[in-house]
Amino acid sequence: MLRTLDLAVxxxxxxxxxxxxxxxxxERLDGxxxxxxxxxxxxxxxxxxxxxxxxxxxxLTLPKAFxxxxxxxxxxxxxxxxxxxxxxxxxxxxxxxxxxxPLILRFGTExxxxxxxxxxxxxxxxxxxxxxxxxxxxxxxxxxxxxxxTGDGWRLSGTKLxxxxxHKAHFMVALVRTSGGAEDRSAGLSQMLIDMRxxxxxxxxxxxxxxxxxxxxxxxxxxxxxxxxxxxxxxAGWEQVNAELAFERSGPERIYSSTVLxxxxxxxxxxxxxxxxxxxxxxxxxxxxxxTLRNMSLSVTAMLARGASPVVEASIVKDLGTGFEQSIPAxxxxxxxxxxxxxxxxxxxxxxxxxxAMCPTFSLRGGTREILRxxxxxxxxxx
Numbered sequence: 001m002l003r004t005l006d007l008a009v010x011x012x013x014x015x016x017x018x019x020x021x022x023x024x025x026x027e028r029l030d031g032x033x034x035x036x037x038x039x040x041x042x043x044x045x046x047x048x049x050x051x052x053x054x055x056x057x058x059x060l061t062l063p064k065a066f067x068x069x070x071x072x073x074x075x076x077x078x079x080x081x082x083x084x085x086x087x088x089x090x091x092x093x094x095x096x097x098x099x100x101x102p103l104i105l106r107f108g109t110e111x112x113x114x115x116x117x118x119x120x121x122x123x124x125x126x127x128x129x130x131x132x133x134x135x136x137x138x139x140x141x142x143x144x145x146x147x148x149x150t151g152d153g154w155r156l157s158g159t160k161l162x163x164x165x166x167h168k169a170h171f172m173v174a175l176v177r178t179s180g181g182a183e184d185r186s187a188g189l190s191q192m193l194i195d196m197r198x199x200x201x202x203x204x205x206x207x208x209x210x211x212x213x214x215x216x217x218x219x220x221x222x223x224x225x226x227x228x229x230x231x232x233x234x235x236a237g238w239e240q241v242n243a244e245l246a247f248e249r250s251g252p253e254r255i256y257s258s259t260v261l262x263x264x265x266x267x268x269x270x271x272x273x274x275x276x277x278x279x280x281x282x283x284x285x286x287x288x289x290x291x292t293l294r295n296m297s298l299s300v301t302a303m304l305a306r307g308a309s310p311v312v313e314a315s316i317v318k319d320l321g322t323g324f325e326q327s328i329p330a331x332x333x334x335x336x337x338x339x340x341x342x343x344x345x346x347x348x349x350x351x352x353x354x355x356x357a358m359c360p361t362f363s364l365r366g367g368t369r370e371i372l373r374x375x376x377x378x379x380x381x382x383x
Contacts, residue, residue: 043090096171107233130173130175145175167213265336289327
């Protein structure tokens, strides 16, 4: 059911986090070119993650009993906003901190919680998510990767595709079939915690159009897993994975993927003096959309702070937010196309080139536009 997106304000104690985070990032990212910072939440830097963890800023909202900061979702909002606006490389811990640790805290055994969550908060356990498969696309209910019971555990076989940093992660949370067949759809699906160093696990990096390797193809060739690899109840994977995707879609990260490009463009046009009318229109449009989306995202954060599960509301923000992110390189590219030849700084052009190449993925990761709109339609009672 869709609830009202009430205006929300960041509490002073959480807003106070902004300046120390900003100072930390200014030091860590000093001299890093915009084209590199534009990779931000696809930028993998284990050293940066460990430095962030030493500040207590990995697992900021996770319970103190498991090594987390015990802070509110508003504190995480401030942290994520600053990280992405600066273009910090957060991919190493991103999935672990945002999705996997909360999932294990909610559905895992006590042993799983004690083993995994503190390591995530120390910046020592990186995760990937095994959902998509060849010939399945966004239809998660048709997964074929299968885990069968053995005498003392599970035997896993199959393939996961488009797995973000599967070739660098320590662990995977995988949606697999433990009973029935693909025709049974969501029935018979379970989630498994997989140590990526287990014999029979092979991860092959996939190079993208920008020359980066942040996706991978992961094969499981008769991989033997212990009994406690199962997360939650056997057969409850569909319910659990939807809860996990709610974690993924509920943060402010769906509106800031192109921010480094905006900053680089504004630096360029401001450097020539006052903005032209056309430049003012572009800047005003971007500011107006960003302000609206930020308030919507803050409203979702307030729901999380109240203990709600804003699945529909988060889907709306993600759908609108990724559309906004994708519009930015087109608007800026059109403007720069009218500039004198040789007048645009190479670093700005390199940043534009990267974001333009990657922006089609913004509406794919975390659920395609079609999937999100289906969720929204059900929330509105339209299907």
